[in-house]
Amino acid sequence: MTTIREAIASPDHLPLAKVFEIFLGSDPKVRLTAYDGSSVGPPDAAFGVDLKTPRGTTYLVTAPGDLGLARAYVAGDLDLVGAHPGDPYGALQALAEDLSFTKPSPLEMAQIARGIGLEHFKPIAPPPQEALPRWRRFAEGLRHSKTRDAEVIHHHYDVSNAFYRWVLGPSMTYTCAVYPDADASLEDAQENKYRLIFDKLALQPGDRLLDVGCGWGAMVRYAARRGVAAIGVTLSAEQAHWAQRAIDDEGLGDLAEVRHADYRDVAEAGFDAVSSIGLTEHIGVHNYPAYFTFLRDKLRDGGLLLNHCITRPDNTKSNKAGAFIDRYVFPDGELTGSGTIISRLQDVGRLEVVHTENFRDHYAMTLRDWNANLVANWDDAVAEVGEGTARLWGLYMAGCRIGFERDTIQLHHVLAVKVGRNGRSQLPLRPWWTP
Template identity: 75%
Template sequence: MTTFKEQPTRSQEEGSAKLTLAEIFETMMGGDLSIRITAYDGSSAGPEDAQYGLDLKTPRGTTYLVTAPGDLGLARAYISGDLELVGAHPGDPYPALKALASDLKFSKPSPLQLANVARSLGIEHFKPIAPPPQEAVPRWRRFAEGLRHSKTRDAEAISYHYDVSNTFYEWVLGPSMTYTCAVYPDRDASLEAAQDNKYRLIFEKLRLKPGDRLLDIGCGWGGMVRYAARQGVYAVGATLSAEQAEWAQQAIVDEGLSEFAEVRHSDYRDITEDSFDAVSSIGLTEHIGIGNYPSYFGFMRDKLRPGGMLLNHCITRPDNPNRNKAGTFIDRYVFPDGELTGSGKIISKIQDIGGLEVIHEENLREHYAMTLRDWNVNLVEHWDEAVAEVGEGTARLWGLYMAGCRIGFDRNIVQLHHVLATKLDEQGSNQLPLRPWWQA
């Protein structure tokens, strides 16, 4: 009787044949690639005519990818120069990231596939190595800097992100030195016109007029403070970044605004004055911590006179129940200790403290995608100067971060909300117009 040898299944073949680096990539990304993958072992995968691709250049890059699967490993390899996004400028990798995002499924390999990946790579790649110097320590190691969102730890987190180099920020942000979402009057408007329009919009929403007093907490390089001062408003700003405060104070002097404007290197919680006509918070809430919202919004309420206005401008999630902490890449490389939530929770927290009434909110998600687009354009235009100023790793980090965030706003993964509120009088009423009084 003739006997037949059992043929190996496809999974058995995958589990026995040694994989190339490109095949390992393809396995981890679920196959059916739209981008091209190449690696230093000479292997490749994906369509040969793909416009964009990934090029793994060094064994160190392999170690980063293996020891931190997902966005953290990719970021480490990219920032260190061990992984290239082919077909895109490092100052604006948005097109390549957009193509890559459709392929990044990170399907979980079978135990057989995983064993073959380990055998194909060698055990040395599974031993963690030091990350790029731009990476912050993980959350659990930050207790030496104080409890989460303590004054000391907040100061460290703000310094990490904002005290990079004022010169670098000038190249990326442009003349306005505004590191928050612009508001574009139309799709063809320039970044500078959109940033000026954003300050105009906030100024009008707050019903400010000459002689009024404004407190701007988390004021950055003082853009809102200086805009208000030009209109005859007495404005005080507070920032935890020493470099921001120094730059802002010099800009105030240079513009001849010292009579009206002041920026302090200070925690907002240390501002002692009160009875302001308006309080603005433009891009600070992301750093506060959701557990601190009651005291944060309570602080702003207590700084207002009855009838005063409050505007909170911040990045939000499109829903309220999901997790609040930032992803690993954002937490380690961009905003340590950052937290986001939905606009509904922000509105609830403002009104729950009592004494404040939310009267308007709007979503500016698309505007932030456009703002990030224009910042990436600026970085490309000043790439050589940026690399000379902060080093190639940091410049690559910023290009990656801004382009990645742009995809997040494009896809409604994150949003940007204005929430406008007023401080009620003792009878619980306000004296506001019945309909919005500002030009949209």
């Protein structure tokens, strides 16, 4: 079989499958095929990658790495063979064993260009699902300004309520579930998550809860059903409309409210508890002091704050998301380790961390079940948002599942109490909730 270097050394005809091998890693365990008829890798491999169009080649060579691969896949120029597009987990898992995203030397790149044609090295427009790179988002405002945050949230969360319903299930909950056991359903696990947060916050009938970044209002409605007056805020107009209608349908209007607003615009204070479930990822690490100060000031003395957030397994690496996540999933999103979150929370003063735990395995299971929902509702999802967006969601969720399984990302609860000026919290001596 012709080696990569032999193929490059004879650039009059460079098989496209060899280009794959150059960029993705040598000796692949998946089958790599291309539209010119070339192939590399085991013929009997369970999974494969099929490059279908010249445009896909351009995406791969102009953005080597996960961004180029994602562009080609979302655009339909590349297929993951052996996997449903709603759940390409198996193919991604097999491909992840090979991925090295090797960067060829300048000489090798020149030889590749001669072999496949210089026209493939001219950048072309990405798929419409892709957000602008960070340096071009200034027209939307400074990073994490109210204007830019609103645009970022619109990009990801205002896709379609119907689409989210098919992926997330009846709970309309787009955050990590907490599985009481390995056989629990997604709906039971989401209900258990809200039960756990409610109990950790020690909420009682007559208490007041503020839920920032409330999504479709599931935490707000859970609390209101139990006699707690709850206010939720979200920057997504679609979420706010859906949530308020659900509140009205359940007859919870006397206790529950969801506002289409920035959390920074909440004027009320003196809450018994604040929940932040999946919002901190969008805040920006340098904004943590202001964020936690704001939440602290919304609490009464003795009030509890629960921060539920995707985290990194360390506190040293870059906070910025990779190119694929930043352009296609969470523009401007940032992640850091739980230690950084705890430190920033403590540093604002009068917030005492009393408990933390990691739900990494639970998020992998949640993503598994979301992918299964997308597969089950694939035709409806494609009809609603288009095949490119549906493929993007399948890719993103399956890829994140692998990340949680491999401990490259985690999910932490951090529970804190606002102590009085005398340092007292009046909390029980031991945890008061059922795990």
